Amino acid sequence: MTQTPPVPEDFPSTVDKQRPRFSVIWIVPVLAILVGIGLAVQAIRARGPEINLQFSVAEGLEAGKTRVKFKDVAIGTVSDIALSDDQKSVRVSVQMDKQAEGLIVEDTRFWVVRPRIAAGGVSGLATLLSGVYIAMDPGKSTQESSDFVGLESPPQITSATPGRQFQLKADDLGSLDVGVPVYYRRIPVGRVASYAMQKDGKGVDVNVFIDAPYDAFVTTDTRFWHASGIDVALNSEGVKVDMQSLASLVAGGIAFATPESPGEEAAPRAPESSIFPLHQNHTAALRVPDRIVQKYLMTFNESVRGLAVGASVDYRGLTVGEVTRIDMRFSREAAQFLILVEVNLYPERFLRRVRHTDAGDAGSEQSRKVVDMMVKRGFRAQLRTASIVSGQRYIALDFFKNAKAAQVDWSHGTPELPTQSGTLDSLEDQILLIVESLRKTVGHVDALVVRMDKEVIPELTTTLGEARQTLKSADQALASDSPTQVDLRDTLREVSKAAASMRNLADMLEREPEALLRGKKGD
Amino acid sequence: MRWQSAAARGHALCEVCGRLGRPAEHADCTRCGSRLHARKPASIERAWALLIAAYVLYIPANLLPIMETRSLFGAQQDTILSGVVYLWNSGSWGLALIVFGASIVVPLLKMLLLTVLIASVQFRLAGPALPLTKVYRLLELIGRWSMLDVYVVAILVALVQVQSLATILPGPGVLAFGAVVVLSMLATMAFDPRLIWDTVAENEESSDSNATRA
Numbered sequence: 001m002t003q004t005p006p007v008p009e010d011f012p013s014t015v016d017k018q019r020p021r022f023s024v025i026w027i028v029p030v031l032a033i034l035v036g037i038g039l040a041v042q043a044i045r046a047r048g049p050e051i052n053l054q055f056s057v058a059e060g061l062e063a064g065k066t067r068v069k070f071k072d073v074a075i076g077t078v079s080d081i082a083l084s085d086d087q088k089s090v091r092v093s094v095q096m097d098k099q100a101e102g103l104i105v106e107d108t109r110f111w112v113v114r115p116r117i118a119a120g121g122v123s124g125l126a127t128l129l130s131g132v133y134i135a136m137d138p139g140k141s142t143q144e145s146s147d148f149v150g151l152e153s154p155p156q157i158t159s160a161t162p163g164r165q166f167q168l169k170a171d172d173l174g175s176l177d178v179g180v181p182v183y184y185r186r187i188p189v190g191r192v193a194s195y196a197m198q199k200d201g202k203g204v205d206v207n208v209f210i211d212a213p214y215d216a217f218v219t220t221d222t223r224f225w226h227a228s229g230i231d232v233a234l235n236s237e238g239v240k241v242d243m244q245s246l247a248s249l250v251a252g253g254i255a256f257a258t259p260e261s262p263g264e265e266a267a268p269r270a271p272e273s274s275i276f277p278l279h280q281n282h283t284a285a286l287r288v289p290d291r292i293v294q295k296y297l298m299t300f301n302e303s304v305r306g307l308a309v310g311a312s313v314d315y316r317g318l319t320v321g322e323v324t325r326i327d328m329r330f331s332r333e334a335a336q337f338l339i340l341v342e343v344n345l346y347p348e349r350f351l352r353r354v355r356h357t358d359a360g361d362a363g364s365e366q367s368r369k370v371v372d373m374m375v376k377r378g379f380r381a382q383l384r385t386a387s388i389v390s391g392q393r394y395i396a397l398d399f400f401k402n403a404k405a406a407q408v409d410w411s412h413g414t415p416e417l418p419t420q421s422g423t424l425d426s427l428e429d430q431i432l433l434i435v436e437s438l439r440k441t442v443g444h445v446d447a448l449v450v451r452m453d454k455e456v457i458p459e460l461t462t463t464l465g466e467a468r469q470t471l472k473s474a475d476q477a478l479a480s481d482s483p484t485q486v487d488l489r490d491t492l493r494e495v496s497k498a499a500a501s502m503r504n505l506a507d508m509l510e511r512e513p514e515a516l517l518r519g520k521k522g523d
Numbered sequence: 524m525r526w527q528s529a530a531a532r533g534h535a536l537c538e539v540c541g542r543l544g545r546p547a548e549h550a551d552c553t554r555c556g557s558r559l560h561a562r563k564p565a566s567i568e569r570a571w572a573l574l575i576a577a578y579v580l581y582i583p584a585n586l587l588p589i590m591e592t593r594s595l596f597g598a599q600q601d602t603i604l605s606g607v608v609y610l611w612n613s614g615s616w617g618l619a620l621i622v623f624g625a626s627i628v629v630p631l632l633k634m635l636l637l638t639v640l641i642a643s644v645q646f647r648l649a650g651p652a653l654p655l656t657k658v659y660r661l662l663e664l665i666g667r668w669s670m671l672d673v674y675v676v677a678i679l680v681a682l683v684q685v686q687s688l689a690t691i692l693p694g695p696g697v698l699a700f701g702a703v704v705v706l707s708m709l710a711t712m713a714f715d716p717r718l719i720w721d722t723v724a725e726n727e728e729s730s731d732s733n734a735t736r737a
Contacts, residue, residue: 023565025572028706032576039583039695065599074598 048076048096053110053134055150058090060114060132068094068110068134071160075100078134092150094134104146107139111151123154153178156193162212165193166270168224168254170204170278175228175252182208183227183255189214192254206278208254219258221267224278225285228252242282254278259286293344294367297409297416298381298395299329300339306393307383313343315397321345323395342414343395371408371415378403380420385427528717528724530561563715570641573710577634580702585627587696590680594689602696603627626700629665633707636662637714644718652723659716673701 058081060066068076076096084091096104113135115124127133134150137158156179157165173195182190190210198205210218230249232241258267270276279285304326313321325342347367371379378399386392397417406418477484508515529535533545537552537559544552546559563569588600601609603626610619636658643655680691 023568023572025565025569029572029576029579032579032702032706035699036579036583039587039699043586064605 046098048098048100049104049144049146050079051076051094051096051104051146051148053092053094053148053150054084055090055092055112056152058092059112060127061090061092061112061134062131066131066133068096068100068136069113070100070103070136070138074133075103075136076134092134103136103138104144105139106141106143106145108145108148109137109139109151109155110134110148111136111154113154116154156191157209161209163190163210164212164215164218164272165207165209166218167273167275168206168208168278169198169275170206170226171280173204173206174226176206176226176254177252180252180254182210183253184210184214184217184257186255187214189217206254216269217258218256218270218274219267220270220274222256222258222270222276223285224254224256224276225282226252226278226280227255227282255282257282257286292346292348294347295324295414296343296345297412297414298341298343298419299331299416300341300383300419301334301336302339302383302421304339304341304383304393306385306391307341307395308392311392311394313345313381313395313397318349320349320397341395368408368410371417374399375406375408375418379417380406381417382420526724528721530717530721531724535559535561562717562721563713566713566715566718567641567645569713570637570710573706573713574634574637574641577630577703577706577710580699580706581630581634584696584699584703587699588694589696589700591692591694592689593692600694603700630703630707633662633665633711637707637710640714640716640719644722647722647725652719655719656716659714659719662711673697673704 055061061078061081063078063081066078067074068078074097076094078092079095080093082091082093083089111134112132113124113127114132115128116122135154137155137160140159157163176192176195178192178194180192181188182192190208193207193209195204195206197203208224228249230241232239307323307326309323309326311323312319313323321343323341324344327340327342328337329340330336331338378401380398380400380403382396382398382400383393384396386394400420403418403420408418409416476482479485508520512520529543533547534543535546536543537555537557539557540552540555542552542554544559546561550559551557552559585603588602590601590606592599592601603622607619607623607627610616610622640655640659640662643651677693680693
């Protein structure tokens with residue numbers, strides 16, 4: 001066996017020896033760990049909340065690829081797409097970035113941006129190439145949330161749009177749709193944000209959004225109306241055709257205006273989401289709204305054919321109310337059915353200049369007195385015909401000097417105004433009279449014609465025959481070959497000959513005046 | 524004793540000029556003056572350090588995107604694994620397997636094998652010295668194939684630069700991945716395979732001395 005030589009102290013050990021000091025090489029893993037931790041921290045810090053969106057379909061969405069964008073900045077990525085628990089919709093999980101924190105609150109809205117073609121225009125064309133993305137509109141709430149129901153169509157109004165929203169109450173939607181413009185002085189200043197049926201189904205709530213700075217023009221006194229279609233009005237100045245714009249003709253629209261009433265201070269700006277009525281047209285909108293309504297009953301003992309609910313009640317040509325109900329009532333004392341008409345009167349229209357007077361309700365003591373006094377002076381309601389052609393009737397209120405004494409019946413809930421029998425009946429009588437006398441006149445004319453036929457015409461015939469004969473003989477006398485003519489011509493010829501002889505004689509006498517005495521000089 | 528290592532006899536080969544010297548007498552080579560080492564200095568320690576660094580960076584290398592593709596059809600970030608999944612789903616199974624093997628399996632396998640080697644040396648598990656040497660050879664063989672992804676990204680980034688239509692940008696994952704490959708190669712280099720056999724020799728020696736004592 002060979003002896004192994006001693007190994008010196010500084011000779012590196014054959015088998016690894018524990019070194020007391022730290023080698024420089026350990027910096028490498030430490031650095032790697034630091035880098036790793038740094039990356040992890042960065043990744044964790046960049047991760048924002050994870051949220052769940054619910055959509056009806058996942059058309060175009062792809063896990064890991066579809067982005068969530070706000071102001072076109074990607075702030076999240078779809079991490080998972082699955083059916084919801086009830087399998088009726090799609091649950092889209094989104095991993096948001098750190099910068100999206102604070103934007104994800106309760107009323108934040110999400111929707112999928114796809115190419116869309118609507119009457120208002122085309123949107124989302126870029127997504128044809130790049131694929132769809134989810135857009136969001138951060139809400140104003142401070143309550144954070146992680147579960148949202150995605151909108152099926154993009155909202156018209158995002159929270160970033162300056163302006164205000166108002167609610168309009170309409171009877172029906174007309175041709176309105178979401179996105180339809182709202183006009184002010186024919187400038188589009190806003191659009192319809194949404195609409196919904198009222199809960200009781202008795203109307204439609206239309207939410208409109210007016211962009212800043214035009215929203216300042218919406219005051220508490222502002223009127224909104226349907227600007228869809230063409231408004232044709234016929235008045236004494238001729239036919240007036242009114243429409244907002246060609247676009248509104250096709251797609252519909254809403255217009256608003258604030259009536260200017262001189263002498264009154266401007267109404268204050270309407271607060272956000274105030275409620276306005278949506279009128280059918282411009283005229284209706286600008287009519288002063290009737291805040292005070294008084295109901296009256298009227299009993300008519302004549303036909304009300306032509307009188308319809310909504311017919312106007314006027315006072316000397318001014319509309320002051322409208323018919324709201326036409327009914328029948330059995331009257332015991334008259335033992336017959338009477339027509340009962342209920343009307344709404346708007347006392348404000350009488351008292352427009354005097355705002356906020358206590359015209360009050362019909363029952364108030366003061367107005368009772370006034371009405372009683374008026375009735376005493378002959379204030380009555382009367383049925384009148386508005387148009388002979390269409391037979392439309394209206395109710396006229398007027399003072400009749402020779403009216404029979406009557407009183408307002410305050411005994412029922414609704415006061416009853418006395419009525420005056422309509423002018424139409426007397427008019428009919430008069431017309432009958434006129435027709436009768438017309439018939440008599442026509443009879444006279446008939447007799448006259450007959451007499452003329454019998455007596456005048458034969459005489460006329462003979463006279464005409466004689467005249468014709470006279471003319472004929474005159475004609476004959478004047479013909480060129482008639483004896484008279486020939487004779488006349490001969491006579492004229494003789495006369496001209498005589499004249500020629502006379503001229504010769506005159507010439508000779510001029511030359512030889514003595515010939516008169518001595519006779520003709522012999523040649 | 525059937526065999527003896529040069530180091531056990533106090534000999535060391537100069538790594539520069541190849542002259543056999545005795546480090547006990549001369550710390551430097553008597554011919555060229557280079558430092559003499561019987562084994563790679565601090566081999567186990569360095570290998571461990573580099574290997575741990577490689578392990579650490581292997582995590583971001585796989586989690587971070589290695590490539591960002593921006594085209595008309597949107598931007599997309601791909602990690603190695605998502606690329607493999609994409610290739611697999613689009614039907615290129617062969618390509619998917621190659622990328623999976625070269626980018627995920629090989630680096631991991633390399634690091635695991637190296638771990639086994641270093642651990643066996645450190646804890647003097649003498650038993651399977653021959654298989655361990657085979658493992659080391661395999662390690663050197665496959666090491667050079669694991670940079671495939673980095674090459675692909677480098678080529679694509681250079682090629683696809685049609686500005687507004689499509690661009691490809693390297694992601695931070697490439698850096699981490701490259702670091703993993705380089706670190707694992709360095710760790711392999713730092714490891715001295717002769718240490719495997721040193722353990723064997725030591726064990727035999729101790730068993731011999733035990734036998735003589737007995």
